[in-house]
Amino acid sequence: MKTIKTPILPIRNTLAKVEGNHELDLEAICLFIAFGFFFDTDTYWKDEVALSPGKKYQLDAQNNVISSEKWFEWHYSPRDISFETTLGEFTNLFETIVKEQTSDKKVILPLSGGLDSRTQAVALRNHPNLTSYSYDFEGGYPETKIAKNIADACHFPFTSFTVKRGYLWDCIEDLAEINQCFSEFTHPRQMAFFDSFKTMGDIFSLGHMGDLMFDSFGLPQLSFEKEVDVLVKMLVKKGGLELASSLWTTWGLDGTFEKYMVSRITESLKAFKIENTNAKLRAFKTHYSVARWSSNNLSVFDAIHPVTLPYYDTRMFEFMCSVPEKYLANRQLQIAYIKQHAPDLARITWQGNRPFNLNTYHLNKSPYNLPYKITNKLKRAFNELIGNPYISRNWELQFVGKENDKHLKTWLFDSKLKDLVPKETIKEFYDNFKERDAVTYSHPVSMLLTLALFQEKFNI
Structure with a gap:
């Protein structure tokens, strides 16, 4: 017998066996088609599960699940605390985690025109052994220009890549082996220059999850039924419901796919004992969407070098659960952190609000833009x-x-x-x-x- 304690947000799927026939789980595959990721503990097979985040599992010698219990419960426990104090706590915690993860390592830092990697650049700007990179789409927005400005301001070595049209077909079978077909293939652009990373460093320092953790959905307090409606719209991809419903009928499954999908979301949402709508939906999306989609795409990085993610640290989740929602909204903490500790980086264009920067993004409205x-x-x-x-x-x-x-x-x-x-x-x-x-x-x-x-x- 062995014990497995899954993180609050795993970097990779851990699979185990459960009772059942070794046959395709067609209901799970329909949800996969609608969402673009497998939901909850679903996999392709009825007798196989992905272990759920934040739990302790007992497995037997054949990797069968014997029992499980939660060790982490999502909560929203806002403290009576000022924004300035919150910012100070975030600064100390974030920089501590980044230092612990990257000390004595040769770090590879992906840079973009957004906030998450820029926040990491601030924490890492004095790291003695770091190289950075970014990429553009062939025929797309030249994001590497912004990234290079950030790298130059921090004195980071920098490499620019171009994601070429049709790169996928040369590596699609390798990618299928890496991600085990648990997510689709159009998003892991790193495959376009997979081999180039091998000599660039020892570890990746990645900013995944920052945009969800330190922002708000901006919703008013909703009824439970309205929260379910929001999640349906949030999770279902364009065209996904149509294909999933078509296959549900073709495969002769009971009832309708849409009713099944809503029931799965409804039952899953009931497990979150959080009153605040925005905090509840953030917890739900982290536990289900990020754990099974975003994290699965980390497998590409992990196939080259170990990955470190400051926002995946348990201490960061506990901190987030204690911060008032009004301080999480609109990326306030990350923006304030960058402006306070690296004002030169704050003056560089913010891609999502181009041509404005972190000091002027509020002007991204008519007539200024x-x-x-x-x-x-x-x-x-x-x-x-x-x-x-x-x-x-x-x-x-x-x-x-x-x-x-x-x-x-x-x-x-x-x-x-x-x-x-x-x-x-x-x-x-x-x-x-x-x-x-x-x-x-x-x-x-x-x-x-x-x-x-x-x-x-x-x-x-």
Whole structure:
């Protein structure tokens, strides 16, 4: 017998066995299609589970779950504390965790135009052995310019990468082995330059979860039923409900998919004994969405070097649960931390509010942002005219264009996918993507591609 204590937010899935037949869990796969990640402890199989975060498990020698109990309970216990005191506590805690995780290591720091990596750059700017990098989409916004400005201000060595169109097809089978087909393949852009990381350092320092932890949904206090409605809208991807419902009917499952989905969300939300709507939804999303989607995508980094994540530390979760919601809203703590400790970084463009920075982002509204919006729109229109469409979405790099389409069709129509999904359904959603609405149907196509790889590599 062995004991496993799962973190509040795991870096990777830990799988175990439960009673049941070794057959596909079609209900779980339908939820996977709708959400883009497996929900709760679901996997592809009825006799296999992913261990839930924040629990202690007893497993036997054959890896079967014998018992489990919670060691962490999500809560919202705001203290009567000033913003200045909260900021001081955040500063001390964040810098302590970053130092513990990175001391005596050669650190690789991904930089972006946002706040999470910039916050880490402040904590790491005096680290003696660190290199940084960023990437642009081919034909997309030049995010590396902002990242390089941050790196230069911190005197970090910096490497710029370009995520090329169609990179996925050279590495898709490797990626399937890495993430075990527990999430789709369009988001882990790191695969485009996987080998380059091997000689860059010893560990990654990643800022995942900062944007969820230190922001608010900005919702009023809602009834439980309205909270469920919000979660349905939050979790279901465009086109995901349509494909999941189609397969639910095709596979002859009881009732309707939508009723099943709402019941699963409803029962899961009941477990969170938190009154405040925003705090409850943050806890729910962390426990389910981040643990099974964001964390699963960390497997790409983890396949190269160990990963460290300051926001995944238990102390950070306990701190967050004690901070008044009004201080978490609108990224206040991260912005104040950067402005106080690295005002030069605060003056660099904030990509989400470009062309404004952390001192001027409140001006990102009409009429102040009109000149930038008009200029940017004209540039995009001109590039469209000369045959260089603007790329802003992951799937555009992998699915758009003649060469991409050839690879996509091979996986969808010439693989074992047809043993699980009828050819008519595959063709319907592929045609909808090509001829009807690429934005809406990119997700269903991506999930069909994921199932195709699963069928080829794991459903033998």
